[in-house]
Amino acid sequence: MLDTRRGDVAVVFDYRRYQRDVVELAEQLHERGAVIVLFTDRWLSPVARFAEAVLAADVAGPSPFDSLVPAMALVEALVAAAVDRLGSAGEDRVRLFGELADRVVEGLPEQVNR
The missing domain is CATH 3.40.50.10490 (Glucose-6-phosphate isomerase like protein; domain 1)
Structure with missing residues (x-):
């Protein structure tokens, strides 16, 4: 803040x-x-x-x-619209986020990573 x-x-x-x-x-x-x-x-x-x-x-x-299911649908729709509006920059950011999330999950202990 x-x-x-x-x-x-x-x-x-x-x-x-x-x-x-x-x-x-x-x-x-x-x-x-x-x-x-x-x-x-x-x-x-x-x-x-x-x-x-x-x-x-x-x-x-x-x-x-x-x-909160309707609220989550609203969030997903807004994110999809933002990514669409940003074009390749938005798609790149989502891809990079996915790669980062995958690395985090890979680093978790096996019993948590199921």
Whole structure:
């Protein structure tokens, strides 16, 4: 947060039973000039009042608990759109991330790497 400058983008995830520390961190980033992109539910986190973009997903599901499956689909769609928009630079970055993740997994002990 110390290096946040005007125009930086902060992606914030805050769903029902909103967390005060998340709201406070997002507000401080906003005050430092960051653009806030909020992923939240249909009831809207308090972060929505100063977010530049609010991406809400319905979390009601057939279980007694909220489901984040729709939220994950929204994240995947946004990442796919960003990679597509960046073209080869985005594809290269995803490929490099995959290679890094593979190296990390290869370095784990066998019992964890299953």
